[in-house]
Amino acid sequence: MQIAIDGPAGAxxxxxxxxxxxxxxxxxxxxxAMYRALxxxxxxxxxxxxxxxxxxxxxxxxxIHFTNHKAIFHIYLDNEDVTDKIRTPExxxxxxxxxxxxxxxxxxxxxQKELAKATAVVMDGRDIGECVLPNxxxxxxxxxxxxxxxxxxxxxxxxxxxxxxxxxxxxEIAKRDKNDENREVGALKxxxxxxxxxxxxxxxxEVLAEVSGIxxx
Numbered sequence: 001m002q003i004a005i006d007g008p009a010g011a012x013x014x015x016x017x018x019x020x021x022x023x024x025x026x027x028x029x030x031x032x033a034m035y036r037a038l039x040x041x042x043x044x045x046x047x048x049x050x051x052x053x054x055x056x057x058x059x060x061x062x063x064i065h066f067t068n069h070k071a072i073f074h075i076y077l078d079n080e081d082v083t084d085k086i087r088t089p090e091x092x093x094x095x096x097x098x099x100x101x102x103x104x105x106x107x108x109x110x111x112q113k114e115l116a117k118a119t120a121v122v123m124d125g126r127d128i129g130e131c132v133l134p135n136x137x138x139x140x141x142x143x144x145x146x147x148x149x150x151x152x153x154x155x156x157x158x159x160x161x162x163x164x165x166x167x168x169x170x171x172e173i174a175k176r177d178k179n180d181e182n183r184e185v186g187a188l189k190x191x192x193x194x195x196x197x198x199x200x201x202x203x204x205x206e207v208l209a210e211v212s213g214i215x216x217x
Contacts, residue, residue: 004128007142010149017124031125036086127186
């Protein structure tokens, strides 16, 4: 079985996808983390996001894989655990532009398809239902208000020791939404067969129950 979960930044899709995968005993693949890992590598090596040739070469040579130990998911970049490193504000500001490169998305989409071939998966991102798993058994679009998504991201970053201004972050997320929605390839969108779930004002448990209920039915 393949379950695709799309949605904007901070809507809670990764949290729900992880919990759903654990509940169903499926493999969880965080495609956004894959792009974040590439963004982290580009920043560390001083690669300009507008340098398409360098970005594509880096994407081709990078090795990304996931592990799941006792329901704790980790992402590795070139055999280094970068699970926490990819969640910094610097990476967040860089990743959307990097992911907008059509050739980079082409490379990543092929890798994601390969990961999904051999097992039952829950995969989340921006274009999973359209580009990566077009024949998924279920396609969910998880969303929430901009204000709520900003508050959630503030909380997430504060736990990692980052002190971020609310309005500044809100503007960044809004800009990222616009970039994601207007990408030439793999744009963020609600598909005709998407099941839309607005998580505004809902707890994680409520959303998980709603998604699980739809699959059980």
